[in-house]
Amino acid sequence: MRLPGRLAAAIEVLTDVETRHRPVSEALKAWGINNRFAGAGDRAAIGNLVYDALRKRASHAAAMGSDSPRALVLAVAMRDWGETPEALNAAFADDSHAPEALSEAEVAGATADLSKAPPVAQSDFPQWLVPSLERAFGADWIAEGAAMAGRPSLDLRANALKAGPEKVVKSLARFAPQPTTIAPFGITMPAGPRDARTPNVTTDEGYQKGWFEVQDQGSQIVAALAGAREGEQVLDLCAGAGGKTLALAATMGNKGQIFAYDSDRSRLAPIYDRLKRNGVRNAQVRAPNDGALDDLIGKMDRVVVDAPCTGTGTWRRRPDTKWKLTPELLAQRQSEQAALLVEAARYVKPGGTLVYITCSILPEENDDQTAAFLAANSGFQTIDMARAWRQALITDLPEGLATNGGGICLTPRRTNTDGFYCHLLRKA
Ligand SMILES: C[S@@+](CC[C@H](N)C(=O)[O-])C[C@H]1O[C@@H](n2cnc3c(N)ncnc32)[C@H](O)[C@@H]1O
Numbered sequence: 317m318r319l320p321g322r323l324a325a326a327i328e329v330l331t332d333v334e335t336r337h338r339p340v341s342e343a344l345k346a347w348g349i350n351n352r353f354a355g356a357g358d359r360a361a362i363g364n365l366v367y368d369a370l371r372k373r374a375s376h377a378a379a380m381g382s383d384s385p386r387a388l389v390l391a392v393a394m395r396d397w398g399e400t401p402e403a404l405n406a407a408f409a410d411d412s413h414a415p416e417a418l419s420e421a422e423v424a425g426a427t428a429d430l431s432k433a434p435p436v437a438q439s440d441f442p443q444w445l446v447p448s449l450e451r452a453f454g455a456d457w458i459a460e461g462a463a464m465a466g467r468p469s470l471d472l473r474a475n476a477l478k479a480g481p482e483k484v485v486k487s488l489a490r491f492a493p494q495p496t497t498i499a500p501f502g503i504t505m506p507a508g509p510r511d512a513r514t515p516n517v518t519t520d521e522g523y524q525k526g527w528f529e530v531q532d533q534g535s536q537i538v539a540a541l542a543g544a545r546e547g548e549q550v551l552d553l554c555a556g557a558g559g560k561t562l563a564l565a566a567t568m569g570n571k572g573q574i575f576a577y578d579s580d581r582s583r584l585a586p587i588y589d590r591l592k593r594n595g596v597r598n599a600q601v602r603a604p605n606d607g608a609l610d611d612l613i614g615k616m617d618r619v620v621v622d623a624p625c626t627g628t629g630t631w632r633r634r635p636d637t638k639w640k641l642t643p644e645l646l647a648q649r650q651s652e653q654a655a656l657l658v659e660a661a662r663y664v665k666p667g668g669t670l671v672y673i674t675c676s677i678l679p680e681e682n683d684d685q686t687a688a689f690l691a692a693n694s695g696f697q698t699i700d701m702a703r704a705w706r707q708a709l710i711t712d713l714p715e716g717l718a719t720n721g722g723g724i725c726l727t728p729r730r731t732n733t734d735g736f737y738c739h740l741l742r743k744a
Contacts, residue, residue, distance in 0.1 A: 323415055330370075371440065381425065469504045534733030542567075546569050551660075553621050573600065577604070669699065677727060
């Protein structure tokens, strides 16, 4: 397929996403099934167009004067991919699969200046969240939003139980991987421009052998900050598919014991294969049955709460969720988080550590939660995050990451990672 056909396909997929409220991945898959002539390169390009359109939905709509799927996709082609309106119209005239020729208003959208546009159009953040984002980032909130509207890198974590970063870099040399700047076992492949394809690393023999996992650098950093040590008893209370469990096991050198639990059986299901592939021998999966964790009460050196959250930190990867988030969903996550902190505290032994993590940048899910917990639980105290950072990551805590409430917050702009929050609480 040539660019005009790919643009028409992206408009079709985005229309499907918007009218049927479908996740992007599902709409792209359905399009691929109905259009089997399209190759892997076409599907990747169409995916990039759709994701880029959603990442910058507000700014592209402001430039084009419309938020229709056609306007958004054309804006990506002109404003992000560098196509001129003249080149597009010439290509459209020559291709029977092309969208209609650009109107005058659409041509003007190519060069529309947004420097005086409302801040929401410059930040690509939803309007209703602006007060929260101003609270989180002060005057930087527009720049933080712009960074969150970019494409994410593909990050891997070398699994120290089987391989160091050098071995993984060698195995994946064809993708030009680089060491990450903060996480000691991280490897990163920056996102390419336009129709660049994300490397399919899971077909690499190194992946099959458990040498590495796909894990955003931010997730690696907060897992390292959890500070798990060899020989400890650790409860991963929201283990899900086990991203943090695997990282904890590697930090612990397979010594001690990790209990991996999740209240949702289907989310937990992939963990069994992943533990095997990673060579993890110190993790016990606890399925969600009555009293599944009763024997752990008051005994854990560390309890990790990788809490269910709005996922605002992962908007670069799942930009459709940025525009679907509602105040009701945020409130629901907040009440789950508050209950989980209380639940987690029961398992921490005296002198032990409660690790609270979210992949959100909203203070409501971060400092507000830990502040409310501390106010109601005088037996817990915030641990100095600068010290914890030095111990876990062997560098100084970068400026600007500490939050007012005693945690740290990573963002694409600050650390070139997904957005993550981490706060460590010691039980007296
Ligand atoms: C952010 S995800 C966990 C991701 C996982 N730790 C990882 O690194 O791959 C949050 C998880 O919390 C789980 N969860 C929600 N409420 C829970 C509860 N009350 N008890 C335990 N797990 C819960 C969800 O099922 C979900 O899998």
